[in-house]
Amino acid sequence: MKEYNSISASNQSGFTLLEILIAITLLAFITLGVVDITDNAAATKERTTAINENNLQIETAMSRFEWDFSQIYSPLYFSTVMNLNQGANIGNNGGDQGGDIAGVVAGSQSGTQQGNQGGAISPMLQQYYENLVQRFERNEHFSAVSKEGHPIPRFYAPEKNVFEFFTSSNRRKLENQKQSHFAWVRYALAEQQELSQDSDETESPNIPKSLKSFVRYFSSDDPYSDKRINIEDVERTKGAVLLRNVESLEFQYWDYQRRKWETSLRTIPQGENVIRGVRILITWYDSFGNKRSTKRTFRTHWPMVVPQDQPVANPNVAGAQGGTVAGTQDGADGGANER
Amino acid sequence: MASKIKNEQGFSLLEVMIAITLFAFFVTAYLTGQGYNVEDSRLSEEQLVLQQLAERKINELIFDPPKFSNATADFKETKTFEESEFKGYEYTMEIKKLTIPDFAQLFAQKGAATDEAQEANDGDYFAEGTKNQRNAALEKMVFEELKKNIERVIWQARVTITNKETKYNFTLSTFLTNHNERIQLNIGF
Numbered sequence: 001m002k003e004y005n006s007i008s009a010s011n012q013s014g015f016t017l018l019e020i021l022i023a024i025t026l027l028a029f030i031t032l033g034v035v036d037i038t039d040n041a042a043a044t045k046e047r048t049t050a051i052n053e054n055n056l057q058i059e060t061a062m063s064r065f066e067w068d069f070s071q072i073y074s075p076l077y078f079s080t081v082m083n084l085n086q087g088a089n090i091g092n093n094g095g096d097q098g099g100d101i102a103g104v105v106a107g108s109q110s111g112t113q114q115g116n117q118g119g120a121i122s123p124m125l126q127q128y129y130e131n132l133v134q135r136f137e138r139n140e141h142f143s144a145v146s147k148e149g150h151p152i153p154r155f156y157a158p159e160k161n162v163f164e165f166f167t168s169s170n171r172r173k174l175e176n177q178k179q180s181h182f183a184w185v186r187y188a189l190a191e192q193q194e195l196s197q198d199s200d201e202t203e204s205p206n207i208p209k210s211l212k213s214f215v216r217y218f219s220s221d222d223p224y225s226d227k228r229i230n231i232e233d234v235e236r237t238k239g240a241v242l243l244r245n246v247e248s249l250e251f252q253y254w255d256y257q258r259r260k261w262e263t264s265l266r267t268i269p270q271g272e273n274v275i276r277g278v279r280i281l282i283t284w285y286d287s288f289g290n291k292r293s294t295k296r297t298f299r300t301h302w303p304m305v306v307p308q309d310q311p312v313a314n315p316n317v318a319g320a321q322g323g324t325v326a327g328t329q330d331g332a333d334g335g336a337n338e339r
Numbered sequence: 340m341a342s343k344i345k346n347e348q349g350f351s352l353l354e355v356m357i358a359i360t361l362f363a364f365f366v367t368a369y370l371t372g373q374g375y376n377v378e379d380s381r382l383s384e385e386q387l388v389l390q391q392l393a394e395r396k397i398n399e400l401i402f403d404p405p406k407f408s409n410a411t412a413d414f415k416e417t418k419t420f421e422e423s424e425f426k427g428y429e430y431t432m433e434i435k436k437l438t439i440p441d442f443a444q445l446f447a448q449k450g451a452a453t454d455e456a457q458e459a460n461d462g463d464y465f466a467e468g469t470k471n472q473r474n475a476a477l478e479k480m481v482f483e484e485l486k487k488n489i490e491r492v493i494w495q496a497r498v499t500i501t502n503k504e505t506k507y508n509f510t511l512s513t514f515l516t517n518h519n520e521r522i523q524l525n526i527g528f
Contacts, residue, residue, distance in 0.1 A: 030362075037366065041373050048380040055387055259403050277402050296391065297398040304401070305518065 054286040061242035062280070062296055064216060068185050069278055069298045071169040074153050075146035076274045077302040080309050082145045084129055139226030141166075141184070143273060147309070151224065154272050157265045161249040162188040164229065165275070170220040183220035184229045189249050190215040190239070204289030207245050211285065214243040245285040252279040256304070276304060388428070389500045389509035392420070396430050396498040397511045405434065407494060407517040412436045419503075431499040434515070437490055442482045484524055492520045 015023070129149070136142040136151040143154040153166035163186070170183035189212040195201055219229040221236040229237050252261040254277035255268045261279055265271035277300070283293040350358075405411055414434040420426065497512040 037369065041369070044373060044377060048377060051384065052380055055384060059387065254402050256402075277398065294391070295395065297395050297402070299398055299401060304516065 050287055054288070057243055057286075058282075058284070058292075058294065061214060062294075064242055065187060065280065066298050068167045068169045068187075068216075069165070070301050071167050072275065072300050072302075073166050073168040073182065074155075074273055075148065075150040076152055076270070076307070077300070078307055079146045079148060079150070080307055081152065082129065082133060082147050082149065084126070084133060140228045141224075141226055152273050155265060155275060156186075156228065156272075157251060157253070160251060160263050162186065163251045163278070164188075166223070170218075179220055180223060182223040183218060184223060185219070186217040186229055186231065187251075188215060188217070188231075189213065189246060190231075190241075192244060193241075201287070203245070203287050204285075206289030207285045208247075211245045211247055213241045214246045214249060214282070214284075216240050216242055243282070243284055247283045247285065247291070248281075249283075250281040252281070254278070256306075276300065385502065385505070385507055386509065388425075389502065389507065392425065392428060392430065392500045393498050393509045393511045396432065396500070397496070397513055400432065400496050400498065401513065401515065404494075404496075404515045404517070407515075407519070411494075427503050429501050429503055431501070433497045433499075435495050435497075437493050437495050437514070439486045439489060442479050442486075445482075446478070480526060484526055488522050488524070492517050492522060 129145075132149055133145050136145050141154060142151040144152045146152055155166070156162075156164040164184060167183055167185050168181050169185070170179065170181045172179050172181075192211060192213045195203065217229060217231050217237050217239045219237040231237055231239060250263065252263055253265055253268055253271060253275055254260075255262050255271070256276045257269060262268050262271070265275070278298045280296050280298070281293070283291065286292055405414070411434055413436075415431065417429055417431045419429045494515045494517060495512065496515050497510060499508055499510045501508040
């Protein structure tokens, strides 16, 4: 204390070594604290971002599927199959089930349908319709023609983790581009590419090898082609990885009449042509190496009804009293009664 | 000069306290901000789970609606999810009839002819008063038909998912169609 008092402007002795040491030590402690806090904050930020990104990844993948599936298209959601020689078909195919539309539709309609095809069509029109039916009958992408002459797409699920369907979710990127809003889209698992070196994504080393990627293949090129989309043809089919490190993927389809989920389209009556709902069961590893799984259900935008041909207002035909309301009648009901 | 030297005797207690308070204040603000970030992230994750479960349940209801009968009206059940990862969540399903107010409540007095007007126009088919009267009767008839049909065919459903621990919840509602009912229009004149 005394020493301090004797300090004068001309004779400043500065801090002593002890003072400097104490000051530095104190500063060191404070700095340590501050560094610790900032470091912690950076780590937390990275972690929350990664968690959010992992959630975002699966949500984006699922909403992508929802966008396509909700706009799935088939004329059978609002119409029935064109049947040129209906009279002959009704008797023969009544009991035939298992995916053959003509059979199922004729079967489910036989109660109200008789006598519908009374009106004669001109030979030219008949010829035109026959050509149309032939063109879209039993090729890879279409199975028949609807009453209005629209081709009926054939949905495709050869394995439990592959689902290809016809959607109206395509949007033109450029004005006046020659493109319809129809496209074929396939969701499937594909071999996984390594992350590129300059990617800022990181993945935990604990993630098992030989996992696959959940990929969306989209082909808006020539939707009426009779060939399945070729995923090797990169020019015409765009593939986009929706989710990496997928361990298993399963599509299940809603059987509207029996009210249960099926893994195959073929076990559902008319399943290859009309799908009411899809459930996705997916198991994957997130970027931390945690195994996660989710189960989602998706609906179409179409109402849950089975369209039926209107019965002709003929007093001789049984069931004609229903008259104007037959269009809204529930097919589950009608179908169940048939069986 | 002497006074100046006297002042340079180091920091006073007050100064040191102010400095420490300021420092503490900034550190606290920093840490709180960070805490909010973590909390927000956790909340958004929670909401994703709730929403996903709600969507699944409501879709299941739409795919596979219950049998609609008078017993179904005011149906309400609360259950816990069976899957191990969602053990902490419960869902409440409610199904209700759709009720539409009566014609008189919705369109009170509209177009209804008073007794006097009716008397004044009696016998005159094209007079304004009798026309209104006829229109009102027709409107009422059509409305009653619609009301009857809508109430039979359309039901309302609501699903609420609740996290049993935190009580966070998410609600979705929809209309269900009773496919077993037919629309019946018996408008006769």
